[in-house]
Amino acid sequence: MAAPVCVSCGASAPSSTFITSVRNSTSLSSHSASFCRFKFAIRNGAVFTQTGDTQFGIPALRINAVNVGEDEAKSSVRQAVAVDQNKVSTSSPPPPPSAPVKQETDVRVVQIAKDTITLRGRSIDRLKYEVEYGLKRGSTNNSYIIQGATASALIDVMDQAFADAFVKTLTSAVNLEAIKYLVLGHFSPKRVESLKAFLKALPNQGAPIEIFCSNPAAQLVTKFLADDGLENIYKIRNVRAGDVVDLGGGHELKFILTPTPRWPDGMCTYDSSTQLLFSQKLFSAHVCQSDDFDVGGWDAYGEDWRFYFECMLAPSAKQARIALERLNIVxxxxxxxxxxxxxxxxxxxxxxxxxxxxxxxxxxxxxxxxxxxxxxxxxxxTAICPIHGPVVRxxxxxxxxxxxxWTFEKLKQAEEATVAVIYASAYGNTTALAQAISRGISKAGVGVDTLNVEICSTEELKASLQRCSGFVIGSPTLGGHMPTPIQNALGVILVDEKAKSLPCGVFGSFGWSGEAVDLIEQRLKDCDFKLAFPTIRCKFKPTEATLQVCEESGTDLAQAVKRLKAKRGSESAPKFVVASNVEQAVGRVVGSLCVLTARSGDAESAMLASWVSQASFVPPGITVAVAKDRAVEGLVLVGAKFVLNVLGQNKSTAVAKELLKPFKPGEKRLEGLETREASNGGLILKDAISWMECTVKSRLETGDHWLLYATVDAGDLVDEKTLTAIHHRKTGARY
Ligand SMILES: Cc1cc2nc3c(=O)[nH]c(=O)nc-3n(C[C@H](O)[C@H](O)[C@H](O)COP(=O)(O)O)c2cc1C
Known part of the structure; x- marks a missing residue:
């Protein structure tokens, strides 16, 4: 069967990304991906529009039903879309986005404890391109079912990528009639499809299913289910701290609210009978291995847990810490x-x-x-059951x-210096940019204070501006404007005298005109704010290269903050500092001068490396130390490929000079050097005397560097006459 095509933007996609079942409709071909704003029901040839978005007060677009054939119906929808887009913005509408990449996914059922099973939506390939998927080890989306003596509870519905298989598998694995409760520890527009499909699959039992969730999740559920005629099928129960629900047979569920700026609706669930903690985003990881449990322990999953924490929870370390204290688990x-x-x-x-x-x-x-x-x-x-990754036993x-x-370290960092990351996002694209910028800040050793202005108060924003040493502000463009919460936040920033002296930056996602980002940048410039990096404008969803620009911009801003702090500190310090005995001694350790090049998707980077050493005969292996705030760091995570180019004594100075120039975020670093593509995607320098294609096997955290251990998969000696350039240093306190 041909892939369905979105009537709005024309993109084709796997059926899982389309809404495929709506009450009474014969077919539905609207695109549920975030870049397409219009969702349509084509019912017996008549067209009904569903959305336009009411978020941030933008009115819903409505087109009257027309009783015509399907082709004609689709064409009238496209015309209506074009007209509406021109109304929203005077500039031309966007070209159709390219079709999403097909992913191999499945859902499997696993018993994890007495009366408790998990449904694991698995994607062997990287499911998405957001920064938290950087390790490229696939992803899982877990739901859980607890079958008590008197009732069963389903904990969480899956992401839209698994919607069809989720409900099919659930229906065959358990008796749906017994499910009296649905616990939503997190809810987002990406889970609407699964929730609707689940509610529709429930047998008619007279009594509605009770949905236990936090207040923010309740608001989203109400909003997204408003027009679906499902109101008699469910009843929302807003959870308050300490609420419990009894499933019989000893299974008493206790709820613990664990909100963060990224997930204000966060809620964990604890079953006192099995002593399982359903921890939602906490203790999650984006990884999909054949095991359903953490077989192999820390060696197998430590890196995945750490990376997920760094990307998703480090920017909200304060709230993550509070969540841990509330859970008080052992x-x-x-x-x-x-x-x-x-x-x-x-x-x-x-x-x-x-x-x-x-x-x-x-x-x-x-x-x-x-x-x-x-x-x-x-x-x-006894075990932690997260929403992503293995069940931790x-x-x-x-x-x-x-x-x-980790939370303690992040809070300590934040005591030294913090950057406030202020943003709003309707469809998650600006959030993805904020997340990547936050990672860049955090990896440079500066704390992040995340402020999602849709949920934070003006007082919180003002207090954060007083505390922070820099800030960034990000906004989507909706209807030619920035959303109201961002307008208000910008108003607060512009009148804050202290904020004017701070390094800052602007970012945002847009569709076709992008007025919000331009306006924010202009207002800040007009008021003499100091922009620390070029404004980031991203069309719809960010690619890897855009995320790289964000990460590097975050690092640049954090370094600017650190320089300012150091400058203030050094005003009172002595002007000349002599290297200590230890530093002089360490400085005598030498290494070969090399250039490391790495690429991933449309992102590319390189660095000069001299902390390089052979580490294994069989297989041939090397170690390279990479500073934590180095731009290339995000491209050399475990599993990544890179090329190590060894420089000869004859050309090392010229090559080093080229790589030690200052670079803008995301700027190509090898533009001035002659290169060719290696078979692993990295770049081989023409001036290298030897080169090695490598795969990162593990990373060891060593003070302010990551020590990579990599195997050498291929390589060649190009110039056997020239000796390797050695990097001699005066002190072990710097390169
Ligand atoms: C109702 C609506 C109105 C929009 N208006 C504009 C617009 O005027 N100009 C523009 O460049 N993009 C517009 N867009 C596109 C969004 O800016 C784009 O989808 C962006 O990626 C949203 O970012 P977010 O995911 O952070 O919310 C609009 C989108 C919607 C749904």
């Missing part, structure tokens, strides 16, 4: 920490803890007097501990 077999206790008291605490754990696992009541300090309030967890203790360390 692994079932983890020892409590005794802080001030010593000797026999420690043994006593151990005994109490073991006894309490045994009682809990037998589901027997536990007396408070038997428990060590604070343990009674803790959620004892063997690494619970380590993962909880590392989350504690």
């Amino acid at each position: 692994a079932q077999y983890a020892k409590p920490s005794y802080r001030d206790k010593k000797g026999v008291d420690v043994v006593k605490e151990d005994m109490k803890y073991i006894f309490s754990t045994v009682l809990r696992s037998l589901n027997l009541p536990v007396s408070k007097s038997l428990l060590s300090d604070g343990v009674v309030e803790k959620l004892v967890t 063997s690494t619970v203790t380590e993962l909880i501990r590392e989350y504690g360390v």
Whole structure:
């Protein structure tokens, strides 16, 4: 069967990205991807428009139904779209976007504990191109079903990429009649399709299904289900802290609200019977391996958890920390920490803890007097069940501990200096840009304060501006304008005298005219604000190259912030600092001068490297140290390919000079050098005396650098007469 084609933008796509089933309609061919604003029902040849968007107060577009044949119907829709777009903006409408790439996906069912199964939507390929998918290890989207004695609960519905298979698999795996509760720990427009399909698949039982979710999720559900005639099928229950629901058979679900600026609706669920924590985005990872559990432990998944945390939670470290404190989880077999206790008291605490754990696992009541300090309030967890990635069973203790360390480190960074990332986004494109900028800031060792202006108050914004040492502001263009919350935020920024002295930046996604970004930039310039990087304008969804520009811009801004701080600090410090004995000694460690080149999609970067060493005979392997704030860092994650070019003594100075020039974010670094493409996609320099095609196998965090271990998959010695250029240094405090 031919792929359906969107009547609005003309793009074809796999059926999973189209809404395919709507009450009473014979066919629906509207595009649900974020770049297409119009959704249409074609019902028996008549056309009904569904959307235009009411978010930010923009009125919905309505076209009257026309009783004509399907072809004619489609053509009248296209005309209406063109007319409307010209009304919204005077400039020409956008060309049709290219069709999304087809992904291999499936949904499988796995028993994870007594009465509890997970449905795992799996995508072996990278599902999306947002920064958090950078490790390219695929992705999973997990839903869970708990089957109690009197009722079953479904925890979360899947992303639209899995919508069809999700409901089909659910229907064959469980008795839908028993599902009395739906828990939505997170909800977004990308889950509307699955939610509707699930509600429609429910058998008519007289009583509506109860949806437990936070207030922000409840508002979204209400908005997106408004016109679907489903109101008798569900009933929303706004969860308050400490609410519980009893499924019978000991399965009592406790809800813990864990909002962050990125996911204001975040909510975790705990089942006291199985001691499973359904942790939503916390403890998630974008990875899809054949195992459903964390087989292989930290070695197999540590990098994935860390990377997801860095991309998604580090920019909201304050809220992530609060979430952890609210959850107050401890692994079932983890020892409590005794802080001030010593000797026999420690043994006593151990005994109490073991006894309490045994009682809990037998589901027997536990007396408070038997428990060590604070343990009674803790959620004892046998496994963590996140929305993305493996069910965590063997690494619970380590993962909880590392989350504690990571959030602590980020908060410490933020005490030194913070950049406020202020944005709004209707369809997630500006959010993706904000996320990439945040990663760039964070990897340069500066804290991020994320402010989604749709949910933060003016007071919070003002307080953040007082605290921060720099800021960025991002907006989509909707109806030729910036949305009202951004207008208000800009108003606050423009009258803030302190903000004027801070390095700042502007970014945003647009469709065809992009007035919002231009306006913000102009207003800031008019008021003498100091833009630290060229304004980022992104048409619809960002590509890898755009995300790279964002990340590098974030790093540039963070470095500007650090320079300013250092300048202020050094005004009182002595002018000449002599290298210490240690620094001079370390400086005598030398390495070959090389150029590392890496590419991913349309993103490309390179760096001069001299902290290079052979690390293995079989397979041939090398190590390279890459500074954490280096531009190329995001392109040499585990699994990435790169080329290491060794420079000879004859040409090293000229090549090094070329690479040590200042570069704008995303600027091609090898433009001035002659190169050819390697078979792994990297670039081989004509002036290299030897080159190696490498694959990153692991990364070790070493102070302010990442130490890459990479195997050498191919290579050649081009010039055997010229000796390798060696980098001699005066001090081990810099290159
Ligand atoms: C109702 C509506 C109105 C829009 N108006 C404009 C516009 O006037 N000019 C423009 O360049 N893009 C316009 N767009 C396109 C959005 O700016 C584009 O989809 C952008 O990627 C949205 O960013 P976001 O995902 O961060 O919300 C409009 C989109 C919608 C849905």
